[in-house]
Amino acid sequence: MLDDLDIKILEILQDKGRTKRSEIAEAIEMTAPTVSERLNKLEDKGVITGYYTKLDKKRFGYDITTFIMVHMESSKHYKTLYGKVEKHPNILECHSILGEGSHLLKVIAKNTDELEKVLAEIQSWPDVNSTRSFFVLSTLKETTKINIK
Structure with missing residues (x-):
């Protein structure tokens, strides 16, 4: 349980x-070692699953973001799909979904040629x-922040 x-x-x-641990400690009126201890516990419990740097995709030439809905015949090859998705550098996210389709992929590409190759690869799995x-024209909100209160 979180306090x-x-x-x-x-x-x-x-x-x-x-944010430095000392700055966090100052903000919550605790000592830096106490903050470090709490952070270690939150990591050990799996509450904090990683620390990331958010990059501007366009600065690296990725001008296209697309969501690709994948329809699979059965769940027999889901593990194969997950393995391929995990290794593919253009696939940022993979979600198992209900309704139309079985999975939703978030894919980035530098141009339409690259997207076409990625799409052909996925279709061959x-x-x-x-x-x-579904091509993304613009992104109004993209965050990893969740309401934790």
Whole structure:
């Protein structure tokens, strides 16, 4: 169970992941060693699953973001799909979904040629019946911050 201090620490880190432990300690009126201990416990419990740097995709030439809905015949090849998705550098996210399709992939590409190659590759995977692509024109909100109160 998380207490109020854990929540405050997590809120600070969600807003600014590079906040120094000493700054967190000052903000919540605790000592830096106490903050370090709490962070270690939150990591050990799996509450904090990683620390990331958010990059501007366009600065690296990735001008296209697409969501690809994948339709698979059965769940027989899901593990194969997960393995391929995990290794593919253009696939940022993979979600198992209900309704139309079985999985939703978030894919980035530098241009339409690269996207076409990625799409052809996905369509060649075992048990993939069809795909449906949704091009992103602009992104209004993209965050990893969640409400934890």
